[in-house]
Amino acid sequence: MAVKYIPYFPTTLDGQALLDNFVRTRRMLRYRECNKVVENIQRGMPLYEVEKTETVGSNPSDNMVVRGTCLSTCAYLKDKGTKVDLVYIDPPFASGVDYAKKVYLRRNPKIAEAIKTVETELDDVELKSFKEKLYGDIWDKERYLNWMYENLVAIKSVMSNSASIYVHLDNHIGHYVKILLDEIFGEQNFKNEIIWYYDDKFATGGSSLDKNHDVIYLYTLSNSCVENPYMIPKDEVSKRALRKKVNGKTIDVRDENGSKIIVEYAEKKIDDVWRIPRTISKNNYYDYNTQKPEELLKRCIVHSSDENMLVADFFGGSGVTAAVANRLGRRFIHSDVGVNSVQTTRDRLKKQNAEFRIMEVKDGIQLYRNPVQTMDKLKTLIKGLRNEDALDKFWEGSIVSPNDGMMPVYLPNLMDSSTRLLDKPLMNRILREAMPDLPDDTKRVIVYYIDITDEKEIKDFIHEQNNTLIEVELRDLKQILDNVVVNDEAEWHVAEAKDGFIDVWRVTIDSFQSDRVLTSIAEYNAKGRAQATNKGHEYKPLTISDEGLETIEWISVDEETSDINAQWHSSHEIFIDKLGYVTRDGKATNQFWKGFIDSDNKPLRMKIRNICGDETMYRL
Template sequence: MAVKYIPFFPEPIEGQALLNNFNRTLRYRGVEDLSGRLRRGMPYYEVETTEKVGDADTDNMIIRGECLSACAYLKEQGIKVDLVYIDPPFASGADYAKKVYVRRNPKVAEAISQAETELDIDELKAFEETMYGDVWDKEKYLNWMYENLVAIKSVMSDTASIYVHLDYHIGHYVKILMDEIFGEDNFRNEIVWKRTGAHNDAGKYGIVHDTIFWYSKNQEYFFHEIFIDLTEEHKSTRFKNIEEGTGRKFYPGPITAPGSGPSRIFRGKELLPPAGRHWSYSQENIDELERQNRIYYSSTGTPYLKEYEDEYVEQGRRVQSIWDDILPSKTGNELVDYATQKPEALLERIIKASSNEGMLVADFFGGSGVTAAVANRLGRRFIHNDIGINSIQTARDRLVSAGASFEVKEVKDGVRLYRNPQQTMDNICRLMPGMKNDDSVDEFWEGYISDSKLGKVPVYVPNLMDSSSKLLDEVMMNRILHEAIPELPSDIKKVIVYYVDITSEEEIYKFINEDKSVPKDFVELRDLKVVLDDVVAEDYAEYKVERATEELCGKKIEKEGFDIEITKFVSDRVLQKIYDFNAKNMGADKKKKFNPISISKEGLETIEYLSVDCTATEGEWHSDSEVKIDKLGYVILNGQKTKNFWDAKIYAPKQPLRLKIRNICGDETIFVL
């Protein structure tokens, strides 16, 4: 149960905006569900600091949790954000997967000898698992996005801007929502980002761009013009005129702007501006430009402003609303193996344009951590928020490598996710004894359980990817009683309703009984968190802790610190993934030989990351030493890349108190030493 609910700001308009093209008025759908949630406010839960990295006194944060809960926390703490960039799901209808690479086993002599040669990426053993699903019902997506955007607005400073990155699937609908939430007058730009050179889309023009909507919260906002280098093509086609006497190349640029205005005197002659436009300069400034020979006259006597090539080359070309000069990085240090990663150059442009050093930049669908990484590099403070553990770990490791200071926080909403909401939903049914999926029950129900006395018992499971379904209150129960249950076959004698959060189990049962639409005991309520606790099982490790040694003159001598050697590691979750992968691919393509993935008895090749805490035996984590093994087997030691292969050890500078091990799928387990 949420500790309390934090009101949105300002008072939101009830419902989801849809434009009626005939009379230009806004009408609303889903008012009953969405407006109730908006009136109730953002759910505020306890937020726990799980790790501190770098300087203790820092405003930088990584928050694991939903956007709504993160915004509720920020608002409760009085934290205001100066710039927001979000790259939310695009409602693309696709599932996004992460490629999971099995590491080298340092305990196998053959693997050690192979370590002398670089493995080609295609030779690595790998399997895929879903990071998140981007399959949405349009109405649910827009209601979800509306709620998130209102929450984000509630924590934006008065001069803040927001950039929302989408594509053709849903962007045009979200633009209407943003007009309502932020105001049409605060719309600044629709930015077209050309993300690739060509795309082979059968039967239509190749789709090569995304759209970024930029809104400010108010009329006062920060914007710094961005200039880029001129291309040779641009220079040769633009600066064709040559000034007599100096030989300087120039371009005759406009000297008017939109909006009517009075006449001005040019070369002793009064000239009216073109209809609907005005002269850009006062008479005094025009006279000064004349003295500087900065005004060019066409053959018809129309004045233009000389824009010199040499000045343009020094300053560069002003960035326009079509960005075709930034392509996704396919190689290089910034790649972090994240499916929807955006290039740093894209975020650098946005952050430089709409913020100053020291300002707070937030990304509430943080993904690969690019926003936080670039903000940190540019001297801004940052907030990275995401619900998936892969995102949190990717951003955390990326920021450690950059030398950033930050705190990692987790929203304690009672839900123990299995890596991310999508994978959790995929695993829930497996943990419910007798649970089956069947088309005989409506899609509202996750499936049914067979009971020897009652027959089929439909089961409702809230969608963990939809925050609106997590709370079981009277509104939700009323929908179940009067919309979902009547659609069931007449021979159904009982249903099971799982919940993540509930107003009060006693009150809901009372509501059901007073409703009298179903027989007594027809509805059984169950807490989904009990099931989720079984989803997140701990990994097993064997290890030994010894005084650290080093070799000197052919002898091993003790040195300061300790070595922790991992002798065995077992992750049932990873092994199950590998088993499923092998079973799926065995014999799938008879023309191509399939080599199943095998894991050694030590299991060390399923370890991705280790960290030692020499500071505390409980509470927030302090990483006094850490080792990450990249997919090629090289060690990243305390954030710095090396060309060394992992030797199954991690060094602790002081007496180690706790050991954290992350498996290759991203699950982390802490062992008290």
């Protein structure tokens, strides 16, 4: 259950154009009860408990990396009275594309032959890939705009009076969102439509014009926003007379001989077309295919903030906003619902010696890694759930019962915070919009919920307002979600050892088995075999050694406490890159991992992350 609900009701600005092709999420419900009209107000942003899971450094600036939705993070910030000075968001584009992170097997230190082949890369072609699915950018337009509207209103509620916001979109949906931005922030506060032009994209061929740009909309909340000039090199150095204003007139500046002073100009102020390559260097690429170049974020942050201001990204992805903000002396908040995003950002910030705390929103569900993977997994965990073409898209599918026949199933959308709470307004939508269009022989529907206002209250509401003969069965989704995550198994031994002339405690990993990784590899092999069979080729399956150490990406040990439930303290950590080289405590080395991690003092806990992003903690 949410702790409370933070109100953030918007007031539509006078004179603004409004989109009529979608209905904004209803905040007010009117219905008849006992011959009187009752109004029920949807209660705002759900505020859940937020747990601090790790602090890196002393963190005097209170920088944050938050695992949570945009809405829940904004609820937390608003409740704490935190105000953000600059927002950059790069939300899903409603482009109909699934986004994934490349997964690499690591070098196995226990197999001598692996030294000769230090990299095993799985391409991201569908039938030859091993990918970690980050999120599915698959929306219908109305749901997407409702979702964006809620997020933008929530973000506005935590912006300072002098704040600016950059909203990064593309040609699929940008023109619709521009009207929402006018409605929420005010047309008079629209500053720029920035064109990010990249000419390093491969030509697609064909007769249509290649799409080589994104759009970024810049809005402010007032005229007191920060607007610093950002200078870039000119293509060619130009010369012109130096000029100044005297008594309101612009005149040439002359030397003691009366000659004009000619100045060379090698720089110019940026305009609203930014030519920035999309390609990111190998040293800065994190195998995150939505990652943006640092120069893009640098321009936004320098232009619209000063040092020590607070910069936030609520769809943080690979953490580029937080990393650039930190490097430029700004405070930062990174928020994303995906665990891969939080891990990538943590490791990235750690490498540049940033100080921050990691927070996790305890929203009543234990996500697999991100909402998309959880939704995919749910369809296999709900016994008997099947796709049903005859049903409206409102229903996830159906379960067939011998007594009740086909039972439509409603599942909350984990990407959309507004559907996680089953309250009267949402139940009213199900009763009034979804159920009347069901087939005539439907006897029962199943409604899953993550959070509920009051089960008895909702059941009474169903009894009073259900105008159909269809029975509604409520089920708690958390009971299924709790079965989604399976911890990885590891075997190790701890002993005193020597690192050169230094006495250390050494944790040696003897074996590591990840059910999730093995399942992913089995799926990869099944696709590969099918493809090879169709082409008449022999297939060589991807295999994992008995020790399984090539499926480990990161290990950390804690010398401070053995309490599994305590906040994590990384006394020492190693990150194994895709080539097998080790980054130790944030410092890159040219050494291969040797199957162990050393600690100054006897370690009490250990945390291991597999190559797909799952982290499991062990008491040593």
